[in-house]
Amino acid sequence: MPELPEVETSKRDLEIFFTGAPVAGIRIHEKRIRVGAPPQDLPGSGWVGAGIGRHGKTLIMGFSRPGTNLPAGESAADRGTLFLLSRFGMSGSWRRIDSRTNPPHSHLEIRFSDRRSRLVWVDPRRFGRIEFAGDPRTAHLLSQVGPDALAISPDDLGTLLSSTSRPLRGALMDQRLLAGVGNIYMAEILFAARLSPFRESRSLSSSETLALWAALQSVLEAAITEGGSTIHSFSREDGRAGGYQRHHLVYGREGLPCTGCGLPVQRTTLEARSLYHCLFCQPG
Numbered sequence: 001m002p003e004l005p006e007v008e009t010s011k012r013d014l015e016i017f018f019t020g021a022p023v024a025g026i027r028i029h030e031k032r033i034r035v036g037a038p039p040q041d042l043p044g045s046g047w048v049g050a051g052i053g054r055h056g057k058t059l060i061m062g063f064s065r066p067g068t069n070l071p072a073g074e075s076a077a078d079r080g081t082l083f084l085l086s087r088f089g090m091s092g093s094w095r096r097i098d099s100r101t102n103p104p105h106s107h108l109e110i111r112f113s114d115r116r117s118r119l120v121w122v123d124p125r126r127f128g129r130i131e132f133a134g135d136p137r138t139a140h141l142l143s144q145v146g147p148d149a150l151a152i153s154p155d156d157l158g159t160l161l162s163s164t165s166r167p168l169r170g171a172l173m174d175q176r177l178l179a180g181v182g183n184i185y186m187a188e189i190l191f192a193a194r195l196s197p198f199r200e201s202r203s204l205s206s207s208e209t210l211a212l213w214a215a216l217q218s219v220l221e222a223a224i225t226e227g228g229s230t231i232h233s234f235s236r237e238d239g240r241a242g243g244y245q246r247h248h249l250v251y252g253r254e255g256l257p258c259t260g261c262g263l264p265v266q267r268t269t270l271e272a273r274s275l276y277h278c279l280f281c282q283p284g
């Protein structure tokens, strides 16, 4: 399942292609993946790709209407007049397609007037969602989502963790608290911070909170550098796989020696998901 590094990889892969590209039209093949009302007019002739942003696991494409003077801003939220949000779910991905035929499970496509490639939203399992919004900050897909895991400050992470008695594993993956972390990176981040996934979130000392924040940043940044992790289905816009799965230290390594202590990595099944951790390096 794509998490923050995979969505950020898609953003970086698509940004240069998309930004400034003249739109020819958008076609929706599968309406059931859409959240919210469709816009009065979909971007078409005269519209331009304005920029791409990301919040947690949601990608935000900004489009600008004909004749709009775009304010120069850092985020895509400042750069468009209509936005297409995509939440990747279990198996969603954006693909750049040159051929005339779309791959199977293509639900939406964006065509451009000056280039042969189209951007196609592909999602075999259909748990992903797309939404058109005039302002991404008021979109349904982001209405109950916490701060972005890469943008949060150590102090804010501490405040957020002190608000819940839930174990760290659940709190880190709760998108309402913190946006971007799922099952794979939760395991890697807690191992890097040497914290047990079963620790009560509000029991962390300030130095443990700082270690967790540092692990959050370093693991996510390293994964982005490698183009994300490909476990089941994630692929980049040109079909390439990510590379970070080769650097996983606990995820998917049940029974293999822990890189910290040599004892076998544990796998525990909780709520139908596999949790990987080391009993010695992550005590408690």
Ligand SMILES: [Zn+2]
Pocket (backbone or CB within 6 Å): 258, 259, 260, 261, 262, 263, 278, 279, 280, 281, 282
């Ligand atoms: Zn260990």
